[in-house]
Amino acid sequence: MNTKPAPDLVVQNLSVHYGEQVALKDVTLQIEGGQILALIGPSGCGKSTFLRVLNRLVDRSAEAHCTGEVFLGDTRVLDPKTDVVALRRAVGMVFQQPSAFPFSVFDNVAYGPRLQGVRSASRLRSLVESSLKQAALWDEVRGKLRRPAASLSGGQQQRLCIARALAVSPEVLLLDEPTAALDPLSTAKIEELILALRGDYTFVLVTHNLQQAARVSDVTAFFRQGRLIEIAPTRDMFTAPKCEETEEFLTGRYE
Amino acid sequence: MRGIGWHRAALAGSLLVGIMFLGIIADLVWQSLGVLSWHFLWSPPSEMGRGGIGPEVRNTLVMVGAASLISLPLGLAGAVFRVEYSGAPLFVKVFDRVRFTFLSLPTIVVGLLVYQWVIVGLGWPLSIRSGIVALVVMNWPFVVNVGIEALEGVPDTCREGSLALGATRSQTLRRIVFPTALPALVAGLGAATARLLGESAALIFTAGMNVAVHWSWGMPGETLAVHLWYLRTESLAPYANAEAAGTGVVLLAVVALVLYLTQKIAHWLKPRDYSRKSA
């Protein structure tokens, strides 16, 4: 589907402040294109801020201030000269709460392509169909494309949001606790979907669900209080964490 | 940043709006500077110039005060019935249609009706009391609205909690619902009073356009808003424009004072959250 190879993600000395408050401090990490990076850690540890830096959604809070370097492929994400709109087209994002627009299923998926000036009905239809198929939702919604997105179940809405993101052919997908509001069956479907798309996109997945990180990701990073404590291949991290703090967290000694 | 052209245009439009309103108020104040004085505030109007607005201030306060006091219980009763008691969907539908239509009824129509009923029908003179009737008719649906919005802002869990403890309907209303709704009620009544202060169309043919030397309920009672209109349309007084501006400034000041005080009281009445005291 994607012609361009998924880009590497390189983060060097990234710090984010909200006014006086430190959200991320001196984070350095690197993953190869096409891999799935899972971010774990207690609430408020800076995982979501990290995601919002990658597509510069962090700009929405006037108080936020970022320092350091972030590269997505060749793009310098934090450079003020970087075209944020182009960056966001290359970096899809799925949120914790299903954020399907109050439009029809079709219009939700067609929203992104239309932004880029795609007008032709047949082109839109084929884009919508292929994106929904990629998101494993097509079989459930074919023939119901004109229904409001709100009539879908929570899990279906979340896959709709993934389809919506895929329709603008991104290279990176950011998933912010995509299954936190879902039942186990829908969660399994989303995880299956992520694994099916693996390799075509670089994934950054924030999750509260440690098993999910273990099941899905290639690399896991553990954050605490804005610092990156440990990053390692997922298998190593879950079998033999290097840091004591990581072990304490993984064994549930604190939340 | 690209794609913010429309946002820029909107910012320009907003600045235009801000400048326009500042300009209106500044113009009004500027033109009034020549007449504003204690003398202007206390003395009676004069067609020969150098008059004041003393009687108008008094009439406005008396009429708006009386009309507010009368329409308050009338309006609250309607609101309490609609929110706390009415169950029949048909009644709610009819009641809401009547109150919204009544509320948006042009005030000149209220003036016409009160003129027909009270001045012609009952033979009352063009007077302060006829004007009060017009203001009450105008204010009633507004107070009902204010009451309904305030009462609907009280969460049902409050009522259920009280009823579950064995309180009667009226006890729940008095001890739980009213105190909770009070801030919104006070703020809404401030808006209602401000609306009455500025009213003129309903009063021209009910309270009249002159002031009496000796104040009485049965004498004509021109208000500030009517006086401003009169000065700027019919009066031949030499300083009519400046006096109109001065009347406008006084009127705006009274309106602002009422809104400010009711907001303050509403804020003060709000239950405070002591648990969130800063550490």
Added chain:
Amino acid sequence: MKRQMGMGDQCLYRVVWVGAFSLVVLGIAIFAILFWGTAKFVLAHGLNQSLLGLIYEPTQGRFGLLPFMAGSLVVSGIALAVAIPLALSLAVTVVDMTPRRTETVRQILSGLVAIPSVVFGWWGLSVVVPAIRWISGHSGFSLLAAGLVLAVMILPTLSLLSINALTRVRVQWVEGSLALGATPDQTMGRLILAVSRFPLLEASIIALGRALGETMAVQMVIGGRVLLPHGLVSPGATLTTQILTDMSLLPPGVSGHHVLDFMALLLLAAMYGMVVLLERTRRMSP
């Protein structure tokens, strides 16, 4: 099962029952009286010479109301056409501010809502009418002047309601749109305004109601001519201003007094129509 109400409860129930029903009775009485007056008028003078007539000469028995209906519609139309873009501008700008600043703007606007309409009439006389006189060469008293004064008068209400409509759009939707690579303008046009189109329509209807019902600010600047206006800068009259003018010319008892009831009934019917329309748009809102 019906439980016995206590004494206090029963007493309160009766009092509020009377309060609620008397409002309904008064509302219906207003309609009935205006309808009765209109019926008397129509029986005496016929519909051709009134509702559909172009010429208004009460002393000659001609009561054409079309000039006033046209005046009301044109003046309110100008007001909405000018006020809607400005109110939307303000709303678009304000929703991007911090919640605290948005609240400040809201408070200022709710103060401006309370400015008496005669003050806007005064402003119309000292600024708008001379400006139009200077530009057009006519007297300046005109439908255009009335429309502009009304536009400014309804602006605070319209802005306040528009801001409320736009701030109800969920943050997740806005961020979802931005994350898809929508520019701020695209997010505003395709998402925020699209989602809040019914609340915005509702706001416009409420503002239209205020514009149609306003008397004094319009009367001060419109010029009060009873002929069908032939242009925006020519003077005219509206249903409300004509009621004001004719209350002294056609007192009760004079033949033709009930034309005032007719005009009032037309206004009442317009307001009722708007209330029903609002019920519909509210149902469409998300």
